[in-house]
Amino acid sequence: xxxxxxxxxxxxxxxxxxxxxxxxxxxxxxxxxxxxxxxxxxxxxxxxxxxxxxxxxxxxxxxxxxxxxxxxxxxxxxxxxxxxxxxxxxxxxxxxxxxxxxxxxxxxxxxxxxxxxxxxxxxxxxxxxxxxxxxxxxxxxxxxxxxxxxxxxxxxxxxxxxxxxxxxxxxxxxxxxxxxxxxxxxxxxxxxxxxxxxxxxxxxxxxxxxxxxxxxxxxxxxxxxxxxxxxxxxxxxxxxxxxxxxxxxxxxxxxxxxxxxxxxxxxxxxxxxxxxxxxxxxxxxxxxxxxxxxxxxxxxxxxxxxxxxxxxxxxxxxxxxxxxxxxxxxxxxxxxxxxxxxxxxxxxxxxxxxxxxxxxxxxxxxxxxxxxxxxxxxxxxxxxxxxxxxxxxxxxxxxxxxxxxxxxxxxxxxxxxxxxxxxxxxxxxxxxxxxxxxxxxxxxxxxxxxxxxxxxxxxxxxxxxxxxxxxxxxxxxxxxxxxxxxxxxxxxxxxxxxxxxxxxxxxxxxxxxxxxxxxxxxxxxxxxxxxxxxx
Numbered sequence: 001x002x003x004x005x006x007x008x009x010x011x012x013x014x015x016x017x018x019x020x021x022x023x024x025x026x027x028x029x030x031x032x033x034x035x036x037x038x039x040x041x042x043x044x045x046x047x048x049x050x051x052x053x054x055x056x057x058x059x060x061x062x063x064x065x066x067x068x069x070x071x072x073x074x075x076x077x078x079x080x081x082x083x084x085x086x087x088x089x090x091x092x093x094x095x096x097x098x099x100x101x102x103x104x105x106x107x108x109x110x111x112x113x114x115x116x117x118x119x120x121x122x123x124x125x126x127x128x129x130x131x132x133x134x135x136x137x138x139x140x141x142x143x144x145x146x147x148x149x150x151x152x153x154x155x156x157x158x159x160x161x162x163x164x165x166x167x168x169x170x171x172x173x174x175x176x177x178x179x180x181x182x183x184x185x186x187x188x189x190x191x192x193x194x195x196x197x198x199x200x201x202x203x204x205x206x207x208x209x210x211x212x213x214x215x216x217x218x219x220x221x222x223x224x225x226x227x228x229x230x231x232x233x234x235x236x237x238x239x240x241x242x243x244x245x246x247x248x249x250x251x252x253x254x255x256x257x258x259x260x261x262x263x264x265x266x267x268x269x270x271x272x273x274x275x276x277x278x279x280x281x282x283x284x285x286x287x288x289x290x291x292x293x294x295x296x297x298x299x300x301x302x303x304x305x306x307x308x309x310x311x312x313x314x315x316x317x318x319x320x321x322x323x324x325x326x327x328x329x330x331x332x333x334x335x336x337x338x339x340x341x342x343x344x345x346x347x348x349x350x351x352x353x354x355x356x357x358x359x360x361x362x363x364x365x366x367x368x369x370x371x372x373x374x375x376x377x378x379x380x381x382x383x384x385x386x387x388x389x390x391x392x393x394x395x396x397x398x399x400x401x402x403x404x405x406x407x408x409x410x411x412x413x414x415x416x417x418x419x420x421x422x423x424x425x426x427x428x429x430x431x432x433x434x435x436x437x438x439x440x441x442x443x444x445x446x447x448x449x450x451x452x453x454x455x456x457x458x459x460x461x462x463x464x465x466x467x468x469x470x471x472x473x474x475x476x477x478x479x480x481x482x483x484x485x486x487x488x489x490x491x492x493x494x495x496x497x498x499x500x501x502x503x504x505x506x507x508x509x510x511x512x513x514x515x516x517x518x519x520x521x522x523x524x525x526x527x528x529x530x531x532x533x534x535x
Contacts, residue, residue: 001148001314008315012185012322013162019181020165020174041176041256047269049179049253049327050085054274055186056136056328060281060321064304065297067285071215072529073227075278077236079218079522082271084240086515089267092245094260095409097501099490102255102342104248104405111408111490113416119423120401121343124248125336127397129371132249132332140325148318157373159322163329164369175330176253182323183273189320190280193301196308197287210290218529231459235395238466239459242398246405249335261503261511268514275521333365340364395458396434396465400426403469412491415483418476426469433461 066074101107105124109117137156144150144159201207208216219229244250257263281301288300295303305317341361346352352360403426404419436454439445445454456464527533 001318002311004312005315005318008312008319009322012319015181016162016178016326019178022177040258041173043257043262043265043269045176045180046253046257046263046266047273048183049176049331050250050266050270051273052179052183052186052323052327053249053253053331054081054328055183055277055324056140059277060190060301060324061298063277063281064285064288064301065299067282068289068297068300069285070220070226071211071286072218072278072282073220073224073232075282076218076227076232077240078274078277078282079525080232080236080240081244081274082518082522084237084244085267085271085274086518087241088245088251088254089264089511090515091409092251092405093254093263093267094501095490096251096255097257097260097263098493103339104246104251105339105343107490108404108408108419111487112404112414112419113487115420116404116416116423117343119420119427121339123397123401123427125339127393128249128332128336129368133329133368133371136325136328136332140322140329159325160329160369160373163326164333164365173256175327175334176256178330179327182327185316185323186320186327187273187276187280189317189323190276190284192313193304193309193317194280194284194287196313197284197291197304200308201287201290207287207290211286214531215286216529217531218526219531225457228457228459231457231463235457235459235462238399238402238462239394241406242394242402246401248339249331252335252338259503260501261507264503264511265507265514268511268518271518275525278525333368336368337361337364393434395462396430397427399462399466400430400469403466403473407470407473409490411477412488413477413482414473415477415480416487417480418473421476422469422473425472426465429465429468 063074063078096107099107099110101110103121105117105120108120137160140156140159144156198204198207201210219232220227222228222230254263254266257266284304285297285300288295288304289297291308292300292303305314305321309317338361341357341364345360345364346357349356400422404414404422407414408419433454436445436450440451440454445451
């Protein structure tokens with residue numbers, strides 16, 4: 001890297017440190033300030049944080065790689081997320097803010113029972129530690145090694161410690177405001193690389209002529225191994241419902257808003273930002289397939305950064321990659337510490353003061369940072385196959401959680417017993433699928449029924465598991481005692497509470513119009529990039 005690239009990187013780290021320090025000044029006063037940013041953060045910062053928390057280094061590598069392999073179809077997950085963000089803002093956020101919860105497991109306890117809360121807290125923490133943290137560290141370390149030539153261990157340690165530092169001392173406020181800064185760094189870097197790659201190919205016309213036209217189709221045949229249209233239309237929204245509407249790492253940002261309309265606008269803004277990755281991450285992958293035909297798909301993005309970008313711009317793009325990694329890591333650290341403190345520590349020590357809760361949050365974040373460091377010796381053991389397993393595991397865990405949250409809000413008759421049975425049964429069916437898939441691919445299982453169960457497309461499996469979860473929830477609810485008054489309190493709010501969290505009528509009307517515009521844009525993209533238009 002040239003000297004000017006190093007200057008960009010140093011400036012990036014200085015900027016993150018300065019923002020983290022500034023935003024941490026108000027974070028340590030109360031537990032609400034530390035874990036929820038004091039409930040006073042604006043829509044632009046929350047929306048950018050939603051976007052940045054979602055986009056990590058593996059998105060740069062994985063989306064570009066999928067673009068090089070099969071075209072724009074992987075972008076469906078990005079654009080379906082726009083609808084899920086609207087669902088978060090219009091359906092879920094009002095319940096979350098009015099009930100005053102800190103965590104999603106806490107909401108399940110309010111609506112159902114303590115068992116549901118404990119289950120979701122435990123599952124979320126395990127998933128964060130052994131998938132999100134590990135995958136982010138792995139992808140980030142590979143990026144640093146490939147592009148910068150850094151020692152894989154030294155680079156990963158530096159990023160984990162730097163990210164953990166401002167997360168520990170700044171809480172959610174520091175995470176959101178650094179995410180706001182990082183979101184536009186990663187977008188800017190992505191735009192530069194996309195423009196350079198398209199120009200080097202010869203323009204959009206040349207790009208379209210040099211690859212199979214099907215690469216520009218979002219809709220694939222029902223037998224497509226990865227992205228069948230049935231799985232995309234019916235399965236991907238289930239995964240999106242779980243991730244965008246019930247996952248602590250995402251939803252916690254909206255809880256930092258002062259009222260419902262601000263939170264809602266932040267989800268709409270994040271939806272508009274989610275329109276971008278198809279064009280700044282997937283599309284460059286298609287161009288990279290033409291420019292570097294002999295390079296493996298997962299190395300396309302790093303290869304383009306190394307070979308296409310001039311000095312200075314390369315530093316900006318690498319800063320974008322680091323921003324993606326650090327924003328995701330900080331989000332995981334902060335959300336995990338919130339789960340530990342609010343769902344376990346506070347239950348164990350209910351008399352704890354705000355100062356003690358903040359200190360417990362800082363200590364738990366330190367432990368998570370240490371866990372990330374301890375994982376480093378195992379990074380080299382993570383094969384590409386295991387990486388794929390880690391990404392698809394959400395299809396085996398998320399459908400029952402999505403079913404319980406959705407039915408818990410839409411159907412007052414849903415009971416705590418039914419919710420817990422649904423979570424446990426869904427977990428068992430998902431675990432069997434996960435283990436069977438590994439065993440079948442290893443050649444250990446040849447029994448046809450189990451092979452069929454293990455090899456069904458993961459999106460189709462998500463649909464099947466979601467339908468089973470809904471059926472269990474409805475059946476058990478109808479055969480058990482109706483929910484008591486306490487379990488239905490989330491539906492009952494005084495006029496004062498409704499007014500406190502409502503927001504202005506003008507903001508509401510603007511949010512309605514913005515939501516329709518966002519949905520219309522996605523529908524237009526679906527038509528423009530359909531097989532009828534691109535072929």
